Amino acid sequence: MIVIDGSYGEGGGQILRTALSLSMVTGKAFRIEKIRAGREKSGLLRQHLAAVLAAKEVGQAEVDGAVLSSMSLSFKPKSIQPGEYRFAVGTAGSGTLVLQTVLPALMIANAPSRLVIEGGTHNMAAPPFDFVEKCFLPQIERMGPKVRATLERYGFYPAGGGRFTVEIEPAAKLSRIALDERGGSTAPVVHALVSNLNPKIALRELETAGKLLGCEDGQLHTLQTKNSTGPGNAVMVEVASTNVTEIFTAFGKIGVSAEKVARDAAEQARVYLASKAAVGEHLADQLLLPMALSGGGSFTATAISQHAETNMDVIARFLPVKFAVADNDGGKRITVNG
Numbered sequence: 001m002i003v004i005d006g007s008y009g010e011g012g013g014q015i016l017r018t019a020l021s022l023s024m025v026t027g028k029a030f031r032i033e034k035i036r037a038g039r040e041k042s043g044l045l046r047q048h049l050a051a052v053l054a055a056k057e058v059g060q061a062e063v064d065g066a067v068l069s070s071m072s073l074s075f076k077p078k079s080i081q082p083g084e085y086r087f088a089v090g091t092a093g094s095g096t097l098v099l100q101t102v103l104p105a106l107m108i109a110n111a112p113s114r115l116v117i118e119g120g121t122h123n124m125a126a127p128p129f130d131f132v133e134k135c136f137l138p139q140i141e142r143m144g145p146k147v148r149a150t151l152e153r154y155g156f157y158p159a160g161g162g163r164f165t166v167e168i169e170p171a172a173k174l175s176r177i178a179l180d181e182r183g184g185s186t187a188p189v190v191h192a193l194v195s196n197l198n199p200k201i202a203l204r205e206l207e208t209a210g211k212l213l214g215c216e217d218g219q220l221h222t223l224q225t226k227n228s229t230g231p232g233n234a235v236m237v238e239v240a241s242t243n244v245t246e247i248f249t250a251f252g253k254i255g256v257s258a259e260k261v262a263r264d265a266a267e268q269a270r271v272y273l274a275s276k277a278a279v280g281e282h283l284a285d286q287l288l289l290p291m292a293l294s295g296g297g298s299f300t301a302t303a304i305s306q307h308a309e310t311n312m313d314v315i316a317r318f319l320p321v322k323f324a325v326a327d328n329d330g331g332k333r334i335t336v337n338g
Contacts, residue, residue, distance in 0.1 A: 197231050
């Protein structure tokens with residue numbers, strides 16, 4: 001059994017989620033101790049527990065320690081079971097992270113699957129649904145599987161209550177991909193999303209982000225909706241290129257001006273646009289596991305976070321892969337060798 005120190009490196013929930021994903025895929029059991037030990041609220045929170053219970057179903061696993069606030073957990077998978085599933089986080093905890101936990105197993109299963117996931121779809125501690133749909137899943141599809149995600153209801157922090165469906169057509173074998181260049185890019189597009197809030201917030205955000213990014217009116221869009229349990233606000237800057245789409249997001253919250261939210265999203269995008277890297281810091285982290293499963297690949301990134309470095313270490317505990325990180329034109333080039 002593989003034993004993992006959950007406080008190692010970045011020390012967050014990604015260690016657990018990566019271990020769950022790869023345990024299902026490889027059939028290797030693991031035990032994780034000191035789960036999120038350095039965090040303000042240590043142990044399993046509801047979104048982490050939801051990921052564990054989802055993996056338990058998909059992997060038909062024996063699990064010990066799957067309770068709220070647990071600091072240790074053992075997981076012994078049997079076999080991957082594709083099918084129809086409904087997973088509910090029960091809070092505004094991220095539903096997209098639950099998806100990313102079970103997707104690696106289901107995208108190489110022996111039959112299609114359909115998931116209904118309820119919980120947070122847009123919160124500041126996880127990739128928003130738009131990022132998963134437009135940035136992450138297209139790269140997964142380049143590897144062979146077909147994955148379609150459909151947002152049915154927004155779920156903002158703290159109310160949650162979001163809902164989306166995912167249909168997965170697995171691939172018998174994953175293809176390696178190289179994402180070393182982004183290719184030709186279109187001008188950035190800014191989306192200001194407001195749910196059950198004054199639409200003037202979005203107009204202020206678009207004005208600020210538009211000036212910082214040099215956008216024309218046609219690049220600025222308000223997304224106004226009442227399709228959510230509670231109020232919410234986000235600014236998303238989308239940069240579409242030939243080989244990849246990136247989205248940079250900042251979330252509104254009480255006490256933070258609309259202008260500051262817009263500046264945050266715009267500055268993230270400006271760092272990316274000023275570089276020659278194919279992907280930003282967050283997508284870089286999320287490409288590591290699927291590339292390792294495919295047996296290799298490469299990409300260039302604006303930066304490699306401690307989160308990604310920790311993820312590499314966990315992946316190497318389950319798979320015979322090595323990661324090489326080299327400086328590349330002001331950013332990083334990551335090579336995955338199987």
